[in-house]
Amino acid sequence: MHRACRNAPRLGTLRHRDVAKRMVKFMEVSTIGVSRDSQLRAGKILKAVSDGYKLNSTEVSTAKLFHFSRNKMVDRWGRLRDAVASTGAFSLPQFQPEYCNFMKEVTFPSPAFAWLKCEMGIKDCESLMREKYKILTRSGRHFRGGIGHVRISMLDRDETFDAFVDRLASV
Incomplete structure (x- = not known):
């Protein structure tokens, strides 16, 4: 074993x-x-x-791994929310700000995966994204959710994430 x-x-x-x-x-x-x-x-x-x-370094906080990562995720979530808002065809969950013990401040969560919901009566969100918009996602059914939702990774390379946001905004 x-x-x-x-x-x-x-x-x-x-x-x-x-x-x-x-x-x-x-x-x-x-x-x-x-x-x-x-x-x-x-x-x-x-x-x-x-x-x-x-270490008590005088480096800019973005040079530290977790600060850099947080800033990257906050930026990506902002861009994703803007793209989704411009389409009217999708929605994202709304998060409430929470106190972060590590950063010692109140922040909005910016998780590694986004749950995108297809609106306007669309039944199978994964099929729509793959066939019509050439965007690969994971259906919510894989995660005990409905097929009207898809899970999207927020952790891909910058170029891939940029292309995804551009395609989503053009829907």
């Missing part, structure tokens, strides 16, 4: 057996094929990121 599986929570310790089974499956799948060398390299990278925050 894989080392991560031996340390997995016992299925009887959680109230919802289905959730527990999915947790164990995720741990199994996410650790398959990761070499020891890769794990050590990842550990060194994480240490360097952590050390960058411990």
Whole structure:
């Protein structure tokens, strides 16, 4: 048995057996094929990121990984919201601002995935996006949601994200 599986929570310790089974499956799948060398390299990278925050450097905060990432995601969510608003054919969930313990300020969430809902009576959002607009998405049915929603990654390369927003805005 894989080392991560031996340390997995016992299925009887959680109230919802289905959730527990999915947790164990995720741990199994996410650790398959990761070499020891890769794990050590990842550990060194994480240490360097952590050390960058411990030092009292005078660097601009955007030079720090999490500040840079947050700024990138805030920008992308703003651009996506503008594109969606210009079409009238889609909608996005509205988030409430929350206090961020890491940044020590109130911020709007800007998650890694966007749930886009097709409006105007469109039943199968994934098919519409793929066939008519040549935009690849994941149907909400894969995530226990309806087919009227699609999940979009906000983490792609800048060029890919720019092309996506341009196509979406032209709908």
